Amino acid sequence: MNGYLAILKMRMKTLLQYRTAAFAAVTTEFFWGLIMMMIYQAFFSSTTAKEPLSLSQSITFLWLGQALIQLLPWTIDKELEAQIKNGNVAYELVRPVDLYAIWFARALALRLIPTLMRCFPILILAGLFFGLEPPVSGQAGALFAISIILALFLSSAISTLVMVSLFWTISGEGIQRLLPNISLLLSGLMVPLPLFPHWLQPFLSIQPFRGVLDIPCRIYTGVIPIDTAFYFLGFQLAWICCFVWFGHKLMKKAARHFVIQGG
Amino acid sequence: MPLLSVELLSKSYKIPKHCKGFWKELAALFSRQYIVKKALDAISFKIKEGELVGYIGPNGAGKSTTVKILSGILVPDAGDVKMFGKTPWEHRIEIVRQIGVVFGQRTQLWWDLQVIESFELFKAIYSISEESYRHTLNILVDMLDLSELLHVPVRHLSLGQRMRCDLAASLLHSPKILFLDEPTIGLDAVNKLAVRDFIRHLNRQKNITVLLTTHDMDDIEALCNRVIVLNEGQIYFDGSLECLRNKILPERRLVVDLMDEHETIKNNHAKVVKQEGHRIWLSFDPAQIPAPVLIAQITAKHSVTDLFVENPPIEESIARLYSSYRNSSL
Numbered sequence: 001m002n003g004y005l006a007i008l009k010m011r012m013k014t015l016l017q018y019r020t021a022a023f024a025a026v027t028t029e030f031f032w033g034l035i036m037m038m039i040y041q042a043f044f045s046s047t048t049a050k051e052p053l054s055l056s057q058s059i060t061f062l063w064l065g066q067a068l069i070q071l072l073p074w075t076i077d078k079e080l081e082a083q084i085k086n087g088n089v090a091y092e093l094v095r096p097v098d099l100y101a102i103w104f105a106r107a108l109a110l111r112l113i114p115t116l117m118r119c120f121p122i123l124i125l126a127g128l129f130f131g132l133e134p135p136v137s138g139q140a141g142a143l144f145a146i147s148i149i150l151a152l153f154l155s156s157a158i159s160t161l162v163m164v165s166l167f168w169t170i171s172g173e174g175i176q177r178l179l180p181n182i183s184l185l186l187s188g189l190m191v192p193l194p195l196f197p198h199w200l201q202p203f204l205s206i207q208p209f210r211g212v213l214d215i216p217c218r219i220y221t222g223v224i225p226i227d228t229a230f231y232f233l234g235f236q237l238a239w240i241c242c243f244v245w246f247g248h249k250l251m252k253k254a255a256r257h258f259v260i261q262g263g
Numbered sequence: 264m265p266l267l268s269v270e271l272l273s274k275s276y277k278i279p280k281h282c283k284g285f286w287k288e289l290a291a292l293f294s295r296q297y298i299v300k301k302a303l304d305a306i307s308f309k310i311k312e313g314e315l316v317g318y319i320g321p322n323g324a325g326k327s328t329t330v331k332i333l334s335g336i337l338v339p340d341a342g343d344v345k346m347f348g349k350t351p352w353e354h355r356i357e358i359v360r361q362i363g364v365v366f367g368q369r370t371q372l373w374w375d376l377q378v379i380e381s382f383e384l385f386k387a388i389y390s391i392s393e394e395s396y397r398h399t400l401n402i403l404v405d406m407l408d409l410s411e412l413l414h415v416p417v418r419h420l421s422l423g424q425r426m427r428c429d430l431a432a433s434l435l436h437s438p439k440i441l442f443l444d445e446p447t448i449g450l451d452a453v454n455k456l457a458v459r460d461f462i463r464h465l466n467r468q469k470n471i472t473v474l475l476t477t478h479d480m481d482d483i484e485a486l487c488n489r490v491i492v493l494n495e496g497q498i499y500f501d502g503s504l505e506c507l508r509n510k511i512l513p514e515r516r517l518v519v520d521l522m523d524e525h526e527t528i529k530n531n532h533a534k535v536v537k538q539e540g541h542r543i544w545l546s547f548d549p550a551q552i553p554a555p556v557l558i559a560q561i562t563a564k565h566s567v568t569d570l571f572v573e574n575p576p577i578e579e580s581i582a583r584l585y586s587s588y589r590n591s592s593l
Contacts, residue, residue, distance in 0.1 A: 006387030014375050091371040093336045095388050096360045256338055 003097050004105045011109035022117040025070075030122055033066040037130065052194040057221045060133045061192040063126040064217050070114035071151060072212050073158040074183040076166075076176060077103075077110055084166050093255075100251040103163055104244075107156035115152075136222035143229045147216040150236040155212045157243035158183075164247055167254040188214035194223065208243070211236040264348075265309040266440060266472055267333070272342035274303045274328055302328040304496035305342065312439075315466040315473045317487035317504075319480075321585050324493040326476045327366075330442045333474070334364050346440070360389065363433035367445035370425055371432055372417040378428050379413040382435060389436035396435065403431040406461055423454030430461065440472040441465065447479050459485050480581060492584065499584070508574065511584045515554065517545040519561060520569040528565060533557055541568070546575070 037059055044055040053061065080103065083089040092099060126132035135141035162175055169175065184190050186209035193204050193214045204210060215232045218224040224232055277297040282288055302325045310316055320326050331337040333344060335351035335358050344351055351358045365371075372381040386396045404410050407427040412420065420428065426446060433441065443462065447455045463486055465471045477483060483490060483504065490507050492500040500507055519528065520541045528535060532552035533545040547557055554572050561567065 002390060003388035006384050010373060010376065010380065010384050013380070014373065017375060086369075088369050090331065090336050090366060091364075091369060093355075094334050094359050094362070094364045096356045097388055098356075 003095075004101050007102055008105040008109050011106050012113050015109060015113040016117070018114075019117070022114065025114075026118050026121050029066045029069060029118065030125065033063055033122070033126065034130070036062050036066075053192055053221075053223065056131060056133055057223065058192055058195070059131040060221050061188070061217045063122065063130065063132040064220060065187075065189040065213055067119040067122040067126070068115060068148070068151075068213060068216075069189065070118055071111055071148075071155055072183045072187050072189060073111075073155045073162065073209075074180040075110075076179070077106055077159070077163055080106060080163055081166060099255070100160065100164070100248045103251075104156055104160045104247075107159040107163070108152065111152055111155050111159065133221070135220050137226070139226050140219055140222055140229075143226065143233070144216055144220040147219050147229075147233060147236065150233060150240065151212045151216055154208065154236055154240045154243070157240050157247060158208065158212075161243050161247040161250065164250045164254060183209055183212070186210065187212050188217065192217070194218075208239040211239050266312045267310040267346045267474075268344070269309070269329075269333075270307050270343045270345075271305045272303055272307070272329070272332065272339050272344060273301070273305050274325075274332065274337065274339045275299050275301045301496045303332075303339070303342075306493070306496070306498050307342075308491055308498065308501055310472060310474065312472055313466070313470045314489060315462075315475065315487055317483040317490040318474055318476045318493065319478070319483060319490060319581065320493035320499075325496045326493055327444055329493070330364070330366075330444050330474070330476060334362060334442055335359055360436065361439050363436070363438035363441045365426075365429055365433045365441075365443050365446050367426065367443070367448040370417065370429055372425070372428060374417050377414050377416055378409070378420070381417070381428075382413075382432060385432055385435050391436055395437070399435055399437060400431075403434060406464065407431055407457070423450050423457075426450060426454065426458060427461075430458065434465070438471065440474070442474050442476075444476045445478065446475070447477060447482055455479070455481075462486055492581075494585065507584075513548050513550060514546045514575060515549055516573045516575055517547060517554065517557060517561075518571050518573060519543045519545065519565075519567055522566040522568055526565060528561060530557065530560060 040055060040058050040062065044051070044058070051058075080089075083092070092102060095102075123132065127134070135144055162179065165175065186204070186207055188210060193201075193210060196204055215224070215236060219229050219232065276299070278300055280291075280296040280298050282291055282296075306325075306329070318326055318329070328337065332339050333346065333351060335355035338352045346358055347361060349358055372378060373384070382400065385391075391399075404413070407430060409427060409431060412424055412428060415424075417425065417428070430446065446462070447458055450458065459482060462473060462475065466473050466486075475482065475487065488503060490500065490502065490504050491498060492507070500510065502510075516536070517533065521528075521543065522541075524541055527538065528543055528545065530545070533547040535543060536546050537544040545557075547554075558570065561570075
């Protein structure tokens with residue numbers, strides 16, 4: 001266990017070095033948020049029908065998404081991709097540790113550190129001046145915190161599975177193009193999921209990506225009432241188990257047939 | 264019981280075949296054809312505790328493949344390996360606790376972090392106790408002269424410095440057996456000697472068993488009492504360096520300095536290999552003519568200022584071995 005924590009720590013330390021990138025990202029995400037906010041305002045002022053989310057709820061969804069964007073499984077671990085490409089992954093295999101667990105620890109760090117470095121300025125600014133509401137209740141706030149932690153694990157499990165798949169594709173190109181679209185759309189970052197058409201809702205409500213953003217946001221804004229929140233936390237947990245189980249299995253399979261070329 | 268025994272180990276790689284021409288490439292999208300390349304073809308050897316074995320062969324002979332199988336990274340197609348009585352790819356985690364591996368062309372240190380931080384990571388991964396970590400680290404820092412390097416980010420290290428740190432990293436958990444895959448590749452003379460001395464010390468003083476893969480024949484000559492020569496996936500030779508030399512190149516060299524620059528030596532049993540000014544290199548087979556007899560014959564005929572007998576450089580033996588192998592297989 002110690003070893004995995006150490007890897008998590010090391011990876012966090014490395015990621016903390018990218019402060020300028022974090023600053024640049026905060027600025028971009030903040031301005032993107034402002035633009036989206038204006039679009040929502042225009043959209044809501046021109047509609048007469050009753051929408052499933054109010055304008056202020058939508059804006060809260062929006063800012064939470066902008067603040068937590070790095071929590072989504074939409075990027076791959078560049079360092080690991082390079083290791084797989086150049087064969088340095090051989091060194092990871094001569095350690096007395098479970099490779100899946102190491103990669104999972106790395107994924108946790110990759111999701112957690114950039115999020116921590118970016119979320120607070122955005123949350124504070126948006127909360128003070130741009131319409132981010134506080135959680136509907138103290139209980140909702142606490143459940144939101146639990147849900148975010150589950151989202152972190154779910155996102156890491158998805159990321160790890162994607163990384164394992166690189167053993168077959170080697171180049172991460174294809175997956176790098178697909179992943180942002182899928183995860184940003186299906187998590188509800190682009191447009192909050194409740195605002196999607198009716199006929200899509202059954203599909204949207206069972207797919208795993210909603211667990212990384214949509215569920216925490218709904219708990220925060222009270223769209224999911226507190227008494228049913230536990231069902232949704234269970235939903236997140238179930239998807240975590242699925243991805244971990246499948247990722248672990250796939251890693252075992254990969255270990256049986258992969259080839260480390262050269263040198 | 265040997266520490267490591269390898270029996271009839273085979274491994275082949277499937278390489279997708281590239282076809283020329285549009286239609287053939289298109290067809291390859293649906294049914295790919297593979298060329299099967301045998302990397303290892305039923306090799307067997309045993310290594311006892313405390314041995315320092317040189318593992319040599321031309322590029323692509325299967326050396327790295329062997330090391331990867333022994334360290335549990337690759338699964339072979341057939342054959343068996345027992346290390347400490349266990350099979351590496353089945354008990355990977357148990358086995359790797361007791362082995363150290365250095366791939367000369369790669370680094371195991373974290374690029375962006377200080378050397379000492381990588382070391383501390385390994386301490387946690389291998390669950391090394393604080394006390395034994397301090398003890399081992401002090402010895403390693405001392406022997407490999409690392410005190411200046413510990414707090415430098417790895418990306419700032421020179422190749423030689425990096426290699427010394429990599430060696431230290433692979434020994435922090437006090438492995439019983441060490442696989443070194445080209446540890447001196449690309450190093451300058453000073454670093455090469457430092458690395459070599461260190462390996463010798465590990466083997467002689469600490470009784471660590473070492474399997475050393477290298478292209479540097481000086482490494483072999485300086486370190487190894489036993490050599491395994493691999494070629495095209497098969498073991499061509501396994502024995503002492505002395506035997507190898509005798510097997511492929513029984514000849515000795517006699518270097519003679521003559522008084523007269525324009526003179527040359529003619530002898531039925533010795534051949535002139537090279538002549539430079541006063542100095543002449545003769546090659547002879549001691550089985551045909553013992554060195555003292557040859558020397559007596561030459562000194563009787565010529566006025567000699569100096570002479571000595573030497574072994575031909577091992578590079579030549581190996582080069583000859585590889586080329587004879589290639590010719591015989593053609």
